[in-house]
Amino acid sequence: MREEFVAAGGVENPVTGVLLNFRAYDTFLEVAVLVLAAMGVQAVWRQDWFAAAPLAPPPLLVALAAAVVPVVVLVAGYLLWIGADRPGGAFQAGAALGGGGVLLLLAGMPVARWFHGLKLHFALILGLATFAIVGVGMIVAGRRFLEYPAGSAKAWILGIEAAAMLSVGAIFVVLLAGVLSGRPGRDRQ
Amino acid sequence: MNTAMIYSLVAVALFGIGLFGALVLAHLVRKVLALNVMGTGVFMLLVAMAHPSRTQSAPEETLPDPVPHALVLTGIVVAVSATALALALICRLHAATGRTTFPEDRGEPSAGEECSRPEPDRERSG
Numbered sequence: 196m197r198e199e200f201v202a203a204g205g206v207e208n209p210v211t212g213v214l215l216n217f218r219a220y221d222t223f224l225e226v227a228v229l230v231l232a233a234m235g236v237q238a239v240w241r242q243d244w245f246a247a248a249p250l251a252p253p254p255l256l257v258a259l260a261a262a263v264v265p266v267v268v269l270v271a272g273y274l275l276w277i278g279a280d281r282p283g284g285a286f287q288a289g290a291a292l293g294g295g296g297v298l299l300l301l302a303g304m305p306v307a308r309w310f311h312g313l314k315l316h317f318a319l320i321l322g323l324a325t326f327a328i329v330g331v332g333m334i335v336a337g338r339r340f341l342e343y344p345a346g347s348a349k350a351w352i353l354g355i356e357a358a359a360m361l362s363v364g365a366i367f368v369v370l371l372a373g374v375l376s377g378r379p380g381r382d383r384q
Numbered sequence: 385m386n387t388a389m390i391y392s393l394v395a396v397a398l399f400g401i402g403l404f405g406a407l408v409l410a411h412l413v414r415k416v417l418a419l420n421v422m423g424t425g426v427f428m429l430l431v432a433m434a435h436p437s438r439t440q441s442a443p444e445e446t447l448p449d450p451v452p453h454a455l456v457l458t459g460i461v462v463a464v465s466a467t468a469l470a471l472a473l474i475c476r477l478h479a480a481t482g483r484t485t486f487p488e489d490r491g492e493p494s495a496g497e498e499c500s501r502p503e504p505d506r507e508r509s510g
Contacts, residue, residue, distance in 0.1 A: 212450070
């Protein structure tokens with residue numbers, strides 16, 4: 196029974212198979228909810244990364260960020276790859292990336308200031324757009340929405356998960372640290 | 385009383401604790417935390433539904449049902465994003481009014497009551 200499940204899903208981990216293959220539509224809507232929450236936070240609390248240099252961050256925090264964030268990136272990549280066999284996948288990797296991004300923001304690293312405006316919006320929308328394009332592409336190719344070709348399901352899943360990981364990381368940074376570094380949005384008169 | 389039943393009872397208790405906190409606690413951040421506890425109770429109930437001891441056949445080698453696990457993963461992500469949005473709204477409320485409680489919890493009339501209060505009688509002074 197488990198072998199049929201794995202063969203039909205295309206990945207070893209049955210939960211990943213359910214999330215990204217059998218019920219990929221639910222995961223697609225989940226990414227949409229994440230984007231909606233990020234839009235909500237941005238509407239309520241404007242992010243202006245440049246204006247966010249209030250105090251000098253503690254040197255220990257800067258050193259910690261410099262040491263930990265590359266490891267976080269590695270861990271995120273590992274979580275993404277291992278999601279096919281073990282617990283892991285796009286959202287766990289995206290959460291790790293989000294934590295690393297928040298640490299960068301807290302430490303006042305200049306690279307955090309580079310990530311604003313159009314680049315931020317592109318990162319926020321990348322996962323949802325990839326999901327939608329793949330889904331509609333499957334319809335164009337004659338299948339149903341988000342129905343992967345039987346042999347290459349794992350490749351499609353990994354591609355969507357990679358885009359979703361980047362997107363979820365950016366969304367978590369906006370969700371968690373946006374309030375830290377922004378100022379309240381203007382009230383409408 | 386098998387494992388799944390114990391998990392389910394604990395999950396219902398968590399949900400009850402969270403519901404009590406969400407209704408009774410005044411500070412908005414505590415309300416959000418209580419809602420998170422409610423969500424955790426729901427997730428635990430879902431995982432209990434997936435436990436292999438629910439089916440009586442061959443309990444040792446049966447693996448848990450993956451569909452409720454996937455639902456819980458989705459639910460956790462949605463709960464985190466909703467919590468983040470709620471906290472951002474609380475920060476906005478605090479920046480705008482300086483308060484972190486609802487008017488009802490402070491004993492003042494709520495916004496709805498303010499709007500529906502009848503106009504004071506003006507003809508008497510005119």
